[in-house]
Amino acid sequence: MSLPFETSRALERVTGIRHGFFGRRGGVSTGEFASLNVSVSAGDRLNHVAENRAQISGVLGFSADQLVTMKQVHSVTVMEVTRQPKPDDIPEADAIVTRVHGLALGILTADCTPILFADPEARVIGAAHAGWKGATGGIAEATVEAMIDLGARRDRIIAAIGPTISGPNYEVGPEFAANVLRDHRDAANRITTPNGGREHFDLPGFVFDQLMASGIALVDDLGICTYAEPKKYFSHRYATHKGIITGRQLSVIGLGGL
Numbered sequence: 001m002s003l004p005f006e007t008s009r010a011l012e013r014v015t016g017i018r019h020g021f022f023g024r025r026g027g028v029s030t031g032e033f034a035s036l037n038v039s040v041s042a043g044d045r046l047n048h049v050a051e052n053r054a055q056i057s058g059v060l061g062f063s064a065d066q067l068v069t070m071k072q073v074h075s076v077t078v079m080e081v082t083r084q085p086k087p088d089d090i091p092e093a094d095a096i097v098t099r100v101h102g103l104a105l106g107i108l109t110a111d112c113t114p115i116l117f118a119d120p121e122a123r124v125i126g127a128a129h130a131g132w133k134g135a136t137g138g139i140a141e142a143t144v145e146a147m148i149d150l151g152a153r154r155d156r157i158i159a160a161i162g163p164t165i166s167g168p169n170y171e172v173g174p175e176f177a178a179n180v181l182r183d184h185r186d187a188a189n190r191i192t193t194p195n196g197g198r199e200h201f202d203l204p205g206f207v208f209d210q211l212m213a214s215g216i217a218l219v220d221d222l223g224i225c226t227y228a229e230p231k232k233y234f235s236h237r238y239a240t241h242k243g244i245i246t247g248r249q250l251s252v253i254g255l256g257g258l
Contacts, residue, residue: 003027003036003059008160010220011253014120018060018104019253021114021162021222023233027052029247037234037247039108044247053106053250062104062254069106069250070096074133078126078146081105095128095143099150104254110234111226113164113207114251117143119152125253130207132172136180140210157216162251163233166225167192167202170237174199180206 003026011019027036028051033044036052054064068081071092079093082100096105097117105127107114113135117126128134128143144157167190177191177199190202190209204221211219226233239246 003055005059006162006222006224008116008162008220008222010158010218011116011118011160014118014158016123017118017120017125017253017255018062019116019118019160019251020056020060021116021224021249021251022056023163023229023249024247025232027055032239032245033247036249038106038250039248042247043245056106056250056252057104060104060252060254061256062102066102066254067104067106067252068096068098069108070094072108072129074131076134076137076139076142078128078139078142080146080150094130094134094139095126095146097124097126097143097146097150098255099124101255103256104252107251108248109162109164109226109251110236110239110246110248111165111170113204114162115140115143115207115211116160116162116251116253117147118158118253119147119156120158121156122151122153123255124150124152125255127251127253130203132176132201132203135203135207135210136183138210140207141214144211144214144216154215155217158218158220159211159216161204161207161211161219161221163222163224163226163249164204165227165235165237167200167205169225169227170201170203171198172201176201
């Protein structure tokens with residue numbers, strides 16, 4: 001089985017850890033969900049979603065029951081996991097951390113920023129979903145702190161930013177921009193206004209700045225825009241502009257695997 005996915009060069013150098021930023025290519029979903037949709041709430045057939053998740057897990061050397069996801073709610077809540085949650089008891093959180101070998105942590109996105117983390121020595125990993133609410137609320141730093149609680153060290157943590165909507169394609173308007181600058185005065189470099197247009201927000205750039213400010217060792221931004229490549233990635237904003245529905249893609253990091 002072969003599915004296309006992107007990797008971070010920084011995380012590739014960490015032995016014993018498998019990771020991947022998957023898009024929409026591959027899998028078994030059809031129609032507007034074609035073809036690697038992993039969301040159970042977007043309207044896709046559940047058996048297709050289960051097969052897609054199983055394929056992703058398998059490519060990285062994990063079984064489907066080793067993949068841990070959560071109900072993402074645009075919060076700054078970080079959850080430590082030691083096993084996969086029961087299907088009828090999926091917790092609400094937007095980041096997960098673990099030091100348990102054999103678990104793979106998954107983040108669903110369709111424009112929001114997926115962040116994968118690892119401390120190579122402590123063998124602690126994390127994954128975070130950073131929409132604008134989570135990013136400006138501090139989800140990146142909260143994930144770093146949760147990893148430290150498990151034995152990671154700030155100056156050893158590596159983070160990778162996966163496919164996400166870019167600043168040129170993320171129009172937000174003046175009120176949004178003013179609110180961001182009110183709470184983050186140092187974020188002016190991440191707000192731009194095209195000639196004659198409305199304000200835009202560089203979400204991955206903001207996340208990058210927050211990660212660097214947290215004092216971790218390295219941040220690797222893959223620099224991939226979901227909106228700009230709709231054939232490769234699900235994009236909520238692109239789908240909204242086109243009047244269609246969209247699925248979600250998965251970013252995964254796990255201890256163990258192949």
